[in-house]
Amino acid sequence: MTGGRAAHDHWQTVYRAKQDAELSWFEEVPCRSLELVRGLPRVPTSAIDVGGGQSALAGALLRLGVQRVAVLDLSEAAIERGKARAGSGAERIEWIAADIRELSALGAFELWHDRACLHFLTEDAERRRYAALAAQSVVAGGFALLAGFAPDGPERCSGLPVRRTTAEALAAEFAPAFTLERALLVTHTTPWGKAQAFEYALLKRL
Template sequence: MKSKQEHWDEIFSAKQDTELGWYEDDLSQTLNLLNNIAISASSTLFLAGAGTSKLVDELLKTKAKLLVNDISAKALEQLSQRLDTSQCQYLHHDLSQSFDESFAVDVWIDRAVLHFLLTEEQITHYFDNLKNTVKCGGYVLLAEFSSTGATHCAGLTVHRYSTDEMQKRLGDKFELIESNEYVFVNPFQQEMPYIYALFKRTI
């Protein structure tokens, strides 16, 4: 059986960006929510699963420090070659397991990573990592398949989310700022219902 890294490495090795089912040409849904946050050169942003997304290119314009994470070493290799910048630090964490290092971030951004974690243990590790990483006053942007969304993606089963479940798992230290249901149309013209939610850590 393939490991999770092998699964994603094979996908990023075999396909061009525009052939990926999650490829986004229009990043406005994410960027509009991030406009609620005062991001500056002194900010640190964490991308939970950067892949080869053009979102990284957009975030570089903020001058913030980017911690760019992915479980796929192949995706990180392609991304680092494309960007060629010292503004990014590349991390290779499986977010379903506890971090073996500590760092603090102002914004945690996850588009379509969390929903691939299926067991309660995996999901708990993810949220523990998040809570141990996001500063007081920091933000969390989660964008996952909604309760009416797809049940599978990239050959894998997914866990669908509601804002209520996100809030329950984050706990009372996090306050919902804004949430939106959003239908993402992928490169194959398939409609994929998502839930986007922005939270602030208040304690």
């Protein structure tokens, strides 16, 4: 993945220059993530959305009954948009402006969510560190819900190279701390009508 300062500048520029309808990953409602969260044995008490800055997920998780919701994103501009989207719920959400690759601890969560952030980590070493941080942060019996481009998805996202992968390959990267509970192939349609193949992996923390 692009280095720390360059990545920060890239995402700041994106969120300052583009409207929601110009963001390929934009979802008015994060339907698939919510469907998988609703299918969990119970509503998690705590959740973190990694790379979730402008997403509507945090507010939706609060409405589902998750008591503690955190959103992490390296772009302050993304976080500002996320706060605006969450409206009055924004004050109940913990907003963390940080590069996930530079953290060694995040606290404990029952649910870790990442849609289209991990896929920018293209190097084995940074993916291993990410998986170790997730293992350290998700409590036993908790879940990691990871979504990114499937092997037949685009090679780039927001102009940056991504690692396309399957739920099974993700599960292997997150083993032995996590096991694969569910895999879901999803066709996301961009705001301008282009189909993108995503794969969602629901992993359980042992």
